[in-house]
Amino acid sequence: MYRILDLTDEKGLLCGRILADLGLDVIKIEKPGGDDCRNIGPFWKDIHHAEKSLFWFSYNLNKKGITLDIMKRRGQSLFKQLVERADAIIESFPPSYLSELGLDYDSLARGKPNLVMTSITHYGKSGPYKDRKSSDLVANAVGGYVYITGPADRPPVRISKVDQAYCHAGSHAAVGTLIALICRNRLGLGQHVDISIEESVVWTLMYVQQYWDLTGYIYPRSGVFAHRTNLNVRQYWPCKDGYVGWRIFLGSSGGSFGGEGVKRMVEAMGEEGMAQGLDMVHWEASGMDDVTQEDITFWEERFASFFLTHTKRELNNIAERKGIPLFPISTPADLIDNVQLNSRHYWVDIEHPELSDTIIYPGPFVLCDPPLGELRRRAPLVGEHNSEIYEQELGISPQEMTDLKEEGVI
Amino acid sequence: MLFSHNGKRRVKQLMELNKPLEGIKVVDFSWILTGPLVARYLADWGATVVKVESRIRPDEVRTVAPFNKGIPGLNRSATFANWNSGKYSISLNMKDPKAADIIRRLISWADIVVESFRPGVLKRLGLDYEQIRSIKKDIIVVSHTTQGQTGPFALQPLIAHFVHSLAGITCLTGWPDRAEVGLRIAYGDNVQATLSFLLILAGLDYRQRTGSGQYIDISQLESLIQVLSPCFLDYAANGRIQSRQGNRCSYAAPHGVYRCKGEDRWCAIAVFSDEEWKGFCNVIGKPQWVSEQNFATILNRKQNEDELDRLITDWTINFTPEEVMAKMQQAGISAGAVQDAQDIVETDPQLASRHHLFTLAHPETGEYVCEAPGFRLSKVPLEIEQSSPCIGEHNYFVCTQFLGISDEDFANLVSASVLE
Numbered sequence: 138m139y140r141i142l143d144l145t146d147e148k149g150l151l152c153g154r155i156l157a158d159l160g161l162d163v164i165k166i167e168k169p170g171g172d173d174c175r176n177i178g179p180f181w182k183d184i185h186h187a188e189k190s191l192f193w194f195s196y197n198l199n200k201k202g203i204t205l206d207i208m209k210r211r212g213q214s215l216f217k218q219l220v221e222r223a224d225a226i227i228e229s230f231p232p233s234y235l236s237e238l239g240l241d242y243d244s245l246a247r248g249k250p251n252l253v254m255t256s257i258t259h260y261g262k263s264g265p266y267k268d269r270k271s272s273d274l275v276a277n278a279v280g281g282y283v284y285i286t287g288p289a290d291r292p293p294v295r296i297s298k299v300d301q302a303y304c305h306a307g308s309h310a311a312v313g314t315l316i317a318l319i320c321r322n323r324l325g326l327g328q329h330v331d332i333s334i335e336e337s338v339v340w341t342l343m344y345v346q347q348y349w350d351l352t353g354y355i356y357p358r359s360g361v362f363a364h365r366t367n368l369n370v371r372q373y374w375p376c377k378d379g380y381v382g383w384r385i386f387l388g389s390s391g392g393s394f395g396g397e398g399v400k401r402m403v404e405a406m407g408e409e410g411m412a413q414g415l416d417m418v419h420w421e422a423s424g425m426d427d428v429t430q431e432d433i434t435f436w437e438e439r440f441a442s443f444f445l446t447h448t449k450r451e452l453n454n455i456a457e458r459k460g461i462p463l464f465p466i467s468t469p470a471d472l473i474d475n476v477q478l479n480s481r482h483y484w485v486d487i488e489h490p491e492l493s494d495t496i497i498y499p500g501p502f503v504l505c506d507p508p509l510g511e512l513r514r515r516a517p518l519v520g521e522h523n524s525e526i527y528e529q530e531l532g533i534s535p536q537e538m539t540d541l542k543e544e545g546v547i
Numbered sequence: 548m549l550f551s552h553n554g555k556r557r558v559k560q561l562m563e564l565n566k567p568l569e570g571i572k573v574v575d576f577s578w579i580l581t582g583p584l585v586a587r588y589l590a591d592w593g594a595t596v597v598k599v600e601s602r603i604r605p606d607e608v609r610t611v612a613p614f615n616k617g618i619p620g621l622n623r624s625a626t627f628a629n630w631n632s633g634k635y636s637i638s639l640n641m642k643d644p645k646a647a648d649i650i651r652r653l654i655s656w657a658d659i660v661v662e663s664f665r666p667g668v669l670k671r672l673g674l675d676y677e678q679i680r681s682i683k684k685d686i687i688v689v690s691h692t693t694q695g696q697t698g699p700f701a702l703q704p705l706i707a708h709f710v711h712s713l714a715g716i717t718c719l720t721g722w723p724d725r726a727e728v729g730l731r732i733a734y735g736d737n738v739q740a741t742l743s744f745l746l747i748l749a750g751l752d753y754r755q756r757t758g759s760g761q762y763i764d765i766s767q768l769e770s771l772i773q774v775l776s777p778c779f780l781d782y783a784a785n786g787r788i789q790s791r792q793g794n795r796c797s798y799a800a801p802h803g804v805y806r807c808k809g810e811d812r813w814c815a816i817a818v819f820s821d822e823e824w825k826g827f828c829n830v831i832g833k834p835q836w837v838s839e840q841n842f843a844t845i846l847n848r849k850q851n852e853d854e855l856d857r858l859i860t861d862w863t864i865n866f867t868p869e870e871v872m873a874k875m876q877q878a879g880i881s882a883g884a885v886q887d888a889q890d891i892v893e894t895d896p897q898l899a900s901r902h903h904l905f906t907l908a909h910p911e912t913g914e915y916v917c918e919a920p921g922f923r924l925s926k927v928p929l930e931i932e933q934s935s936p937c938i939g940e941h942n943y944f945v946c947t948q949f950l951g952i953s954d955e956d957f958a959n960l961v962s963a964s965v966l967e
Contacts, residue, residue, distance in 0.1 A: 155742070155773075159749045178797060179781040179789075191784055195776035242925070261923070264900035269876050274794060274802060275883040278815035279895070283794075283804060284887045285731040287721060292804045293813055293885050295794050296730060297719035297775060304774040308741040309921035315748040316592060317924060320567035322755065329925035336903050337921050339891060343580070343732040344613070346904065347625040349888035350916045351613040356888050358731060372729055373712075380727070382712045393704040453700075462704040466712045466727060469782035469789075472772065477700040483769055497783040499772045502742055504695070504764040506676075509749050 149229035149257040150196035151307025157199035160510035171519040202517025225253035242329040252327040253317040261333030276302035280338020305337035380466035396421035566593025582663035584740035590633030602967040615913040622911035631935040638939030663691040685760040695766035707733035714771035800848035805863040813885035814868040826878035907934040
C-alpha cells in the first residue's frame with residue numbers, strides 16, 4: 138500500500154487522515170515533543186495536554202506517529218532515508234521553508250524521480266500573496282464564503298467554529314495526492330501537487346462568481362437560503378425539545394419541496410385534529426405570487442403551534458412517513474442517537490487505553506463494497522512508532538536511538 | 548479525426564496522454580450539483596464523460612440562473628455550464644424500451660458510473676449495482692444521496708441546505724444571541740463531491756491492483772459530519788454541546804471580522820500569540836494595550852473581547868479592507884479582506900495569477916467563467932478547454948464513435964424518438 142509521510146500542521150491534517158481511512162500507510166512526522174497543534178482544543182475532560190487534544194484525535198486517527206527534527210542535519214539525513222521508502226510527502230510549511238532545508242520537491246526528486254509531494258499553503262506556491270500570513274477565518278474571508286453567510290444586519294460570519302477552509306484544502310490535497318500517484322503509475326514520473334487554501338474555499342461558492350460575471354449581481358448574505366420568493370418565509374421552528382427546519386412553499390413544481398409537501402404536512406396535522414385554517418388552502422394550485430405576507434404569517438402561526446407539540450424525533454418520523462422535507466436541527470447528541478446513522482453503523486468506538494476510555498468517533502465517510510479501509514487505530518502518541526520505523530525498518534541500533542534522543546533529533 | 552458539432556468548438560483528441568485520467572470513461576446520470584461536480588472533476592483531469600440527459604426531464608440546473616443576457620434556456624445557464632464543462636451530452640427518452648440498449652452499451656463502454664438518483668430508482672430501471680456489474684464486471688459505480696442507500700430515512704426528501712442542519716453545521720453557525728442561520732448555498736454538495744472524487748480515485752487504484760470494481764455509497768450527511776469531527780468528540784468525550792460563537796475562536800483574540808471603510812466592507816483579523824498581539828498594537832497605534840490589564844494576555848483579551856472588538860472597529864472603520872490587510876501583513880498578522888463576488892472575479896490578484904477562473908465560450912451560454920480544479924500538478928498542464936454541452940449535442944458522436952452504432956441504426960433511433 139502507498140506510504141505517505143505527513144508533515145502537515147492544522148492546515149493539512151485532514152489530508153493524511155482521509156488517506157489513512159482509505160487504507161494508505163500514513164506516518165505523521167512531528168517535531169520532538171510533539172507538534173504545536175496538539176495544543177488546539179477541545180481537550181479530553183478539559184485537560185489541556187498534548188496527548189489529550191480531541192482536535193488532534195479527530196484529524197490523526199489511523200495514522201502512525203514518529204518524531205523527527207528536520208532542521209537538524211542528522212534529522213534531514215534520516216528524513217531522506219524515510220523518503221526513499223515512501224511514495225508521497227504531504228506538507229503545509231510556509232512556501233520557502235523546505236527549500237531552505239534542502240528538502241523541497243526539486244531537491245528530493247533528483248534522487249527519487251517518482252516522488253509525489255503535496256504542498257498545502259494559504260495561497261499556493263506562486264503568486265503575489267504566496268507569503269501572506271493567514272488563518273482559517275481569513276481563508277474563509279478571502280475565499281468568499283464569509284461574505285455570504287449570516288444575517289444581513291450583522292457582520293459576515295464564518296461557517297461553524299471548526300476550521301472549514303482547512304478541511305476543504307485537506308480534501309483537495311488528498312485528491313491531488315491520489316491523482317499524482319495514479320499519474321505516476323501511468324507515466325512513471327512523480328510530481329509536485331500545489332494546493333491553495335483560498336482556491337479550495339472559492340470552489341464552494343456555487344454560482345456566486347457566475348452571477349457577478351453575467352449580471353453584475355453581488356450575492357448577499359440573508360441568513361437563510363433563497364426561497365425564490367420576496368416574502369419572508371420562516372425556515373427554523375421551535376419544537377418541544379429544540380428546532381426543526383421546514384418552510385411553506387406553494388406551487389405545483391418541486392414535488393414534495395413545493396405545495397405537495399405542505400399538503401402532506403397539513404394531512405399529518407389533520408390526523409391530530411390540528412389542520413384548521415390550513416386544510417382548505419390550495420397549496421399546489423396557488424403559487425408564491427398569489428399570496429401575501431399576511432397569509433404566510435397566519436399559516437405559520439398554525440404550523441408553529443403544531444411543531445411545539447412534538448419532539449424533533451416525532452416530527453422527523455412524521456416527515457419520513459409522509460415524505461415531507463422536514464429535518465431536525467441536529468446537535469451532536471441528536472446525531473449520536475440518529476436512527477439513520479445507527480442503521481448504517483456509522484458511529485465507531487475507538488479505544489484510548491492511555492485514557493482508560495473509549496470514545497465514539499464518526500465512522501468512515503463512505504461505504505464501499507469491497508471495503509477500501511476502516512478505522513483501525515486512534516491518533517498516535519508522540520513518537521509512538523519511533524521504534525517500529527527507525528529500529529525495525531531503518532535498522533537503527535538502540536544505542537543510536539538513545540544518541541538521537543539526546544541530541545534532540547527524535 | 549473526431550466529429551465536431553459545428554466546427555467552432557474544439558473536441559479533445561482522445562489519445563493525448565498528458566492528463567492522469569485520459570482514457571478513463573464515465574457515464575454520468577446525475578443531476579444538480581454533487582454528481583455533476585464529481586463528473587466535472589473527472590473530466591478536468593482527462594476522463595471522457597458522457598452525461599445522460601432527457602429533454603422531457605432535463606437536469607434542473609439547466610433552468611438555474613444566471614442566464615446569458617438574462618434569457619432562460621436549456622443551454623443558456625452559466626451555472627450549469629460551470630458544473631458541466633468538459634462533458635459530452637446524450638439525450639435519451641429513458642422510458643422507451645429501446646433506450647435500455649443504449650444505456651447497456653454505455654455501461655459496457657464505461658469504467659465509472661456516476662449517479663444521484665433516489666435509492667431504488669436505478670433498481671426499477673434494471674440498473675442496480677448487481678445488474679450493472681453483470682454488464683461490466685470491473686465497473687466502479689458511485690451513488691450519491693443525502694443520507695445513504697440504506698436505512699429507514701434513505702428516502703426522506705432533503706436537499707443540501709437541509710442536510711447542513713441535519714449534520715449540525717447550522718447550530719454552530721451565526722451569533723450566540725440569535726437563532727441559527729442557514730448556509731447560503733449548497734455547501735454539503737461540495738464537501739460530498741470532493742470526498743466522492745477521492746473515493747473514485749481510490750477505486751481506480753484498487754481496480755488497477757486487483758482487477759475488481761467497486762460500489763461506492765456516499766451519504767452527504769456522513770460526509771458533512773466529518774468536517775465537524777472535533778465538535779462530536781467534544782460531546783462524545785465531555786458531554787458538551789458546543790454553541791455558536793460568531794467569528795470568535797477559543798484560543799485566539801482578537802479574532803473576528805471588522806467593519807471597514809466602504810459599503811458593506813469588512814476585514815478578517817486573527818491574532819494567535821502575545822507576540823502577534825504586540826505587533827498588532829503597534830500597527831494600530833496602541834502600544835499601551837500590550838501591557839494594559841484588560842488586554843495583556845490572551846485570557847484578558849477573551850474576558851474583554853466585546854470591548855476589544857469595539858475598539859478595533861474604531862480603527863478599522865477608517866481604512867479599506869485592503870489597507871487593513873496590508874498593514875497587518877507588514878506586522879506579521881493574519882488578515883484578509885472579506886471578499887465578495889466582484890473581488891473574487893475581478894480584483895483579487897492572487898486568484899488571477901493562479902488562473903483560478905477560465906473564460907470559456909459557448910454557442911448559447913455565451914462567455915462564462917469556469918473554475919479551475921482545486922489543485923495544480925507540476926507536470927500536467929492546467930487546461931480547461933471544452934465548454935459544457937448543449938442538451939443532446941453529442942448524440943451522433945457518442946452513438947457512432949463511442950458505442951459503435953451504425954449511421955443507419957442511429958437514424959432509426961432518432962426517427963423513433965429514442966434519442967431526443
